[in-house]
Amino acid sequence: MIPLSWYLALSAVLFTIGAAGVIIKRNAISMFMCIELMLNAVNLTFVAFSSHFNDVTGQLFVFIVMAVAASEAAVGLGIIIAIFRNRESLDVDEASILKL
Amino acid sequence: MLELTSVFLFMLFGGMAVGCALSMIVQRNPLYSAISLVGVFVSLACLYVTLAAPFIAAVQVIVYAGAIMVLVVFVIMLLNVETEVRRPLRLRYLIPVAAGLSFVLIAQVFFMLFFVGPVSSAPSNVGLTASIGAGLFTEYILPFEITSVLILMAIVGAMTLARRAADIPLAARSADSSGAAGSSFTDPINDSRISGSRPGLTEIVGREMAARAIERLESRTGRGQGEET
Numbered sequence: 223m224i225p226l227s228w229y230l231a232l233s234a235v236l237f238t239i240g241a242a243g244v245i246i247k248r249n250a251i252s253m254f255m256c257i258e259l260m261l262n263a264v265n266l267t268f269v270a271f272s273s274h275f276n277d278v279t280g281q282l283f284v285f286i287v288m289a290v291a292a293s294e295a296a297v298g299l300g301i302i303i304a305i306f307r308n309r310e311s312l313d314v315d316e317a318s319i320l321k322l
Numbered sequence: 323m324l325e326l327t328s329v330f331l332f333m334l335f336g337g338m339a340v341g342c343a344l345s346m347i348v349q350r351n352p353l354y355s356a357i358s359l360v361g362v363f364v365s366l367a368c369l370y371v372t373l374a375a376p377f378i379a380a381v382q383v384i385v386y387a388g389a390i391m392v393l394v395v396f397v398i399m400l401l402n403v404e405t406e407v408r409r410p411l412r413l414r415y416l417i418p419v420a421a422g423l424s425f426v427l428i429a430q431v432f433f434m435l436f437f438v439g440p441v442s443s444a445p446s447n448v449g450l451t452a453s454i455g456a457g458l459f460t461e462y463i464l465p466f467e468i469t470s471v472l473i474l475m476a477i478v479g480a481m482t483l484a485r486r487a488a489d490i491p492l493a494a495r496s497a498d499s500s501g502a503a504g505s506s507f508t509d510p511i512n513d514s515r516i517s518g519s520r521p522g523l524t525e526i527v528g529r530e531m532a533a534r535a536i537e538r539l540e541s542r543t544g545r546g547q548g549e550e551t
Binding site: 243256258262299 | 325328329332336339340343344346347352355356359362363366369370372373374375377378381382385386389390393394397398400401403416420424427430431434435448449453454457458462465466469472473475476477479480481482483484486
């Protein structure tokens, strides 16, 4: 049996990589994918705690997080398409004023 | 023997996840980072299986790797995203801050690895689909219903956002017909009966907006006209 701390460490590493990606990347779609990676790191923590404490609540939360991530993907990609249609670019530095 | 196998599996899939995540950060082409992200999702699904959560693993593959990433790749191809260009860093003072914060994170990870003792756990039926469904439809029915309302709002919001704005073609059409001879359409901007002798501020602004809309429309359709002539 793998100790719980290994999963937590892996989750922390994945979350850090995702956060670094959000800071580094300038492309809106790449930033979006890094946010998905951070959500997955948190999901790994939930599932690890759930199977460690024999409690199903963590996996229910993972299910709800996935639903929220799916709706976030739909709305976020809609916003990205709207920005691209107005600016012909996906650079977030150029879209710094919240005006289309 | 079982211990060794599980450690090997954790190392394999954890290493795959971290490697694919790093590759996602390093790639400059968004399509390559999307493929790397699919690798992260699949290796995380394998980790869920080793954690005795088969339902979550299946949902991970179906929803994340199947639905969300297909949507992302579709948008990447639709928008024809260019490769990111390298530009100089603007906020240089953030580098020492990032180094300090990463040191704090590494300290936390080592504390968890070496000072938090293992707690023994017995195998159970927690990760199975039946127990998840029972929990979802009895105790957590309210969050489940709220999630469904959220998804409905997301559908409506995505359709509203991605819809082509209706006012741009209308403005361009009205400005176009003002220049056409023999048109029965009366232009409210150029009509002297309405605006009088001197153009006001709103008329100048409106004319400018119409001109900009025409420009945008022409730049959008200019490619097709260029091929015809």
